[in-house]
Amino acid sequence: MGEVFANYDVFGAFFMTIRLAVLSAIGSLLLGTVLAVFRMSPVGLVRGIGAAYVNVVRNTPLTLITVFTMLGAHSNLGIRVADPASPTSVVDTAFRWGVIALTVYHAAFVCEALRSGVNTVPVGQAEAARSIGLTFAQNLRHVILPQAFRGAIVPLGNTLIALTKNTTVVAVIGVAEIAYLTAEVMENDPGLIVWLFLVVALGFVVLTLPVGLATTHFGRKLAVAR
Amino acid sequence: MTGMDSSAAAPSDPREPRGADPRTDPAGTGDPAPGAQGTPAHPHRSGRPGEPLVVLEGVQKHFGDLHVLRDIDLTVGAGEVVVVIGPSGSGKSTLCRAINRLETIESGTITVDGRPLPAEGKALAALRADVGMVFQSFNLFAHKTILDNVTLGPIKVRGVGKTEARERAMALLDRVGVAHQASKYPAQLSGGQQQRVAIARSLAMDPKVMLFDEPTSALDPEMINEVLDVMTSLADSGMTMIVVTHEMGFARRAADRVVFMADGQIVEQAAPEEFFTHPRSERARDFLGKILTH
Amino acid sequence: MSAPVQLFDAPGPRGRAQQRVAAVVLALLAAVVLAAILWKLGERGNLTAAKWAPLVSPVVWRSYIVPGLINTLYAAAISIVLAGVLGLLLGVGRLSQLAPVRWVCATFVEFFRAVPVLVMMLLSFWGYLALDAVPGAYLPLAGTVTGLTLYNACVIAELIRSGVHGLPKGQAEAGLSVGLTPGQTLRSIQLPQALTAMLPALVGQLVVILKDTALGYQITYAELLRQGERIGSAYGNIVLALIVVAVLFIVLNYSLTSLAQWIEQRLSRRGRVAGGAQAADPTLGVDADPVAAGPAPGPGAGPGRG
Ligand SMILES: Nc1ncnc2c1ncn2[C@@H]1O[C@H](COP(=O)(O)OP(=O)(O)OP(=O)(O)O)[C@@H](O)[C@H]1O
Ligand SMILES: [Mg+2]
Numbered sequence: 001m002g003e004v005f006a007n008y009d010v011f012g013a014f015f016m017t018i019r020l021a022v023l024s025a026i027g028s029l030l031l032g033t034v035l036a037v038f039r040m041s042p043v044g045l046v047r048g049i050g051a052a053y054v055n056v057v058r059n060t061p062l063t064l065i066t067v068f069t070m071l072g073a074h075s076n077l078g079i080r081v082a083d084p085a086s087p088t089s090v091v092d093t094a095f096r097w098g099v100i101a102l103t104v105y106h107a108a109f110v111c112e113a114l115r116s117g118v119n120t121v122p123v124g125q126a127e128a129a130r131s132i133g134l135t136f137a138q139n140l141r142h143v144i145l146p147q148a149f150r151g152a153i154v155p156l157g158n159t160l161i162a163l164t165k166n167t168t169v170v171a172v173i174g175v176a177e178i179a180y181l182t183a184e185v186m187e188n189d190p191g192l193i194v195w196l197f198l199v200v201a202l203g204f205v206v207l208t209l210p211v212g213l214a215t216t217h218f219g220r221k222l223a224v225a226r
Numbered sequence: 227m228t229g230m231d232s233s234a235a236a237p238s239d240p241r242e243p244r245g246a247d248p249r250t251d252p253a254g255t256g257d258p259a260p261g262a263q264g265t266p267a268h269p270h271r272s273g274r275p276g277e278p279l280v281v282l283e284g285v286q287k288h289f290g291d292l293h294v295l296r297d298i299d300l301t302v303g304a305g306e307v308v309v310v311i312g313p314s315g316s317g318k319s320t321l322c323r324a325i326n327r328l329e330t331i332e333s334g335t336i337t338v339d340g341r342p343l344p345a346e347g348k349a350l351a352a353l354r355a356d357v358g359m360v361f362q363s364f365n366l367f368a369h370k371t372i373l374d375n376v377t378l379g380p381i382k383v384r385g386v387g388k389t390e391a392r393e394r395a396m397a398l399l400d401r402v403g404v405a406h407q408a409s410k411y412p413a414q415l416s417g418g419q420q421q422r423v424a425i426a427r428s429l430a431m432d433p434k435v436m437l438f439d440e441p442t443s444a445l446d447p448e449m450i451n452e453v454l455d456v457m458t459s460l461a462d463s464g465m466t467m468i469v470v471t472h473e474m475g476f477a478r479r480a481a482d483r484v485v486f487m488a489d490g491q492i493v494e495q496a497a498p499e500e501f502f503t504h505p506r507s508e509r510a511r512d513f514l515g516k517i518l519t520h
Numbered sequence: 521m522s523a524p525v526q527l528f529d530a531p532g533p534r535g536r537a538q539q540r541v542a543a544v545v546l547a548l549l550a551a552v553v554l555a556a557i558l559w560k561l562g563e564r565g566n567l568t569a570a571k572w573a574p575l576v577s578p579v580v581w582r583s584y585i586v587p588g589l590i591n592t593l594y595a596a597a598i599s600i601v602l603a604g605v606l607g608l609l610l611g612v613g614r615l616s617q618l619a620p621v622r623w624v625c626a627t628f629v630e631f632f633r634a635v636p637v638l639v640m641m642l643l644s645f646w647g648y649l650a651l652d653a654v655p656g657a658y659l660p661l662a663g664t665v666t667g668l669t670l671y672n673a674c675v676i677a678e679l680i681r682s683g684v685h686g687l688p689k690g691q692a693e694a695g696l697s698v699g700l701t702p703g704q705t706l707r708s709i710q711l712p713q714a715l716t717a718m719l720p721a722l723v724g725q726l727v728v729i730l731k732d733t734a735l736g737y738q739i740t741y742a743e744l745l746r747q748g749e750r751i752g753s754a755y756g757n758i759v760l761a762l763i764v765v766a767v768l769f770i771v772l773n774y775s776l777t778s779l780a781q782w783i784e785q786r787l788s789r790r791g792r793v794a795g796g797a798q799a800a801d802p803t804l805g806v807d808a809d810p811v812a813a814g815p816a817p818g819p820g821a822g823p824g825r826g
Contacts, residue, residue, distance in 0.1 A: 042528040045543045059773035060766050061734035064745050072759045077560055124365035127328055130529060132379035132431055133355025135348060142378060147369050165636040172738050179638045186646030193647050204634045224368045225413035330530045345532025
């Protein structure tokens with residue numbers, strides 16, 4: 001195992017994975033929330049746009065979206081996300097497109113996780129809130145969202161875990177994270193395969209296990225008894 | 227049971243000064259019978275005793291092809307207790323829910339205390355604050371304690387201070403007999419206790435009128451009475467109430483008037499004794515024959 | 521698309537006016553975005569007949585798209601079969617009476633579930649190459665299938681385990697009480713019911729596998745996405761080629777999702793599974809759109825790789 005660490009920048013690769021995961025988690029939470037609001041809107045057209053986004057994106061492979069950002073948006077359409085004159089332009093471009101691809105893809109799943117949280121709230125809760133004179137905003141703030149959020153903890157946690165593992169996909173556009181490192185090690189030292197597997201497996205267990213444990217714990221602890 | 231109503235004639239009975247005598251006002255137009263007013267204010271802030279408080283005129287409502295409310299005219303006077311009965315699907319719940327606009331209507335008018343139902347926004351919220359609603363399935367806020375369920379409305383809607391809201395809530399919980407459960411969550415209470423909390427939650431808003439949609443039909447038999455008792459004492463205190471229920475004992479004991487609905491129409495209305503002993507319409511005789519033999 | 525959106529109160533006249541305004545503004549915005557995309561595509565010369573022509577030419581379909589589609593379906597089909605078998609073994613192993621068997625299976629599942637599919641593909645691809653275990657032409661396929669199989673077997677094992685645990689206790693007790701051994705009870709009573717109950721989730725997992733075949737792109741497997749990219753470099757129309765590939769994926773997956781929903785509805789209607797049909801408490805009905813409502817996401821129906 002020492003050889004893997006000695007000859008390759010394992011920590012650097014994992015740090016890149018974490019950076020990708022954190023940034024795209026924030027991004028997809030924001031975009032996913034907007035989409036969830038769209039999908040629950042009373043206006044048919046708005047709902048339609050939300051539904052179309054979710055159904056298109058979650059049925060498209062993440063690899064395709066990632067390849068599209070680089071070959072399509074960057075090369076063909078000439079959309080720039082980093083200053084071409086900067087010395088780190090190549091690395092920045094790949095990283096930023098990676099975050100964008102991950103965000104776009106996972107927002108669809110965040111949207112569905114939030115929606116499933118709202119769906120755990122019985123209609124009667126909203127009606128009771130209306131009946132005592134709460135306004136729409138008060139109803140959301142004090143009755144619906146607190147319950148919906150608790151119902152969304154576990155699906156959101158699952159989405160975060162999947163996102164963390166999915167960061168590997170952006171190796172396809174040259175972001176130097178774990179999958180990129182894996183290919184590099186295997187090309188040079190295929191003999192390290194078992195050690196490499198253990199390092200990667202342990203690394204991802206360390207990254208995702210706490211998320212899983214925490215969401216299960218809080219999902220249960222905060223669960224609304226009905 | 228029939229003995230209960232005889233006391234209604236006693237001058238000291240707080241229910242005496244209730245609105246239009248339904249017996250002389252079968253159409254329910256709500257014109258107060260002359261001389262029906264008198265005794266001073268009761269604890270609730272409904273309009274002057276006897277004046278029409280909730281008025282429905284020509285109310286129509288469809289669900290798709292289904293005509294659920296057909297030209298409903300109904301007037302409920304301040305302090306009056308009206309029981310609505312009728313076969314399943316006759317539109318009782320829809321009627322009840324229309325009064326605080328949980329269901330919208332297509333035509334006709336509904337006024338509460340002289341003001342037409344606002345269509346939306348703050349005005350609608352304000353109206354709903356004045357109209358209490360008790361649901362069949364209780365609908366207590368599942369993530370809040372019993373006490374917080376009762377104080378939420380007063381604090382957020384009425385702007386009452388926290389301490390005051392709490393004291394008031396504890397008094398109400400005491401009145402419905404669940405004060406010792408105040409710090410529990412709804413799921414930890416029995417159905418009967420939950421429904422009594424739901425009543426306290428509505429009362430905390432000082433409503434002008436309370437709507438009950440089959441408040442006891444989700445309850446185990448042994449819990450029905452504890453809820454009916456609370457409702458009866460509420461009726462005795464002069465609260466204006468519209469109650470959808472099949473509890474005939476309650477209707478006889480507490481109602482001023484029974485409204486019988488079938489197929490979205492008000493088929494007949496009369497004082498409880500008269501309705502139960504001499505129903506005028508075939509539909510009502512038929513319906514009573516079915517439920518009373520049970 | 522009906523609109524029983526109970527999150528919102530039924531609108532009044534002002535609410536309806538606001539909704540109309542919102543709809544118009546959003547429609548305009550959508551039109552602007554669409555126009556901008558088209559303009560951008562056009563500016564880069566993507567909207568010429570010359571760029572589109574290859575995508576409707578039979579030659580291109582015959583030599584790129586159809587083979588890519590076949591390869592995608594091929595890898596997915598092999599993987600689902602292998603993953604099904606391995607998953608069943610692991611799932612039953614985790615329910616075994618023998619503690620060591622349970623531990624081995626649990627460790628295997630936890631480890632291989634933690635590793636991203638792409639990493640498994642890379643490891644097996646380069647591993648086979650180093651060991652010279654697979655003929656060169658089959659290396660990309662073998663790598664793709666290995667990665668997909670190992671990961672999805674773990675998912676299926678978990679589905680089976682939770683499916684059996686989700687059955688009413690009475691089912692196992694009834695089996696034992698008529699004199700079946702615990703093993704017989706598992707085989708003849710619990711597993712068949714659990715498998716039926718998890719059928720929709722399994723079909724849902726097929727969508728994940730199908731999408732994940734695209735990961736084979738990174739180890740040069742000639743699946744649909746790789747073929748699309750080849751069209752792009754041959755004809756200089758990468759954007760259009762990727763759009764066509766995306767549409768194919770969406771149509772395929774959408775059909776599979778609909779199939780999963782159809783199966784689920786049939787199952788719950790027939791009440792084939794004890795305790796399978798739960799009484800639906802009406803909730804804030806935001807599922808105006810039946811398609812997106814989807815089957816209850818099992819452990820596998822999350823955001824797949826790909
Ligand atoms: N949201 C709705 N959409 C469509 N139809 C509805 C809806 N709500 C009620 N209905 C129908 O309208 C009719 C009247 O319903 P309502 O609930 O008012 O009857 P009810 O008299 O309260 O009956 P019950 O005694 O069963 O509660 C019924 O046939 C019911 O199926
Ligand atoms: Mg009803």
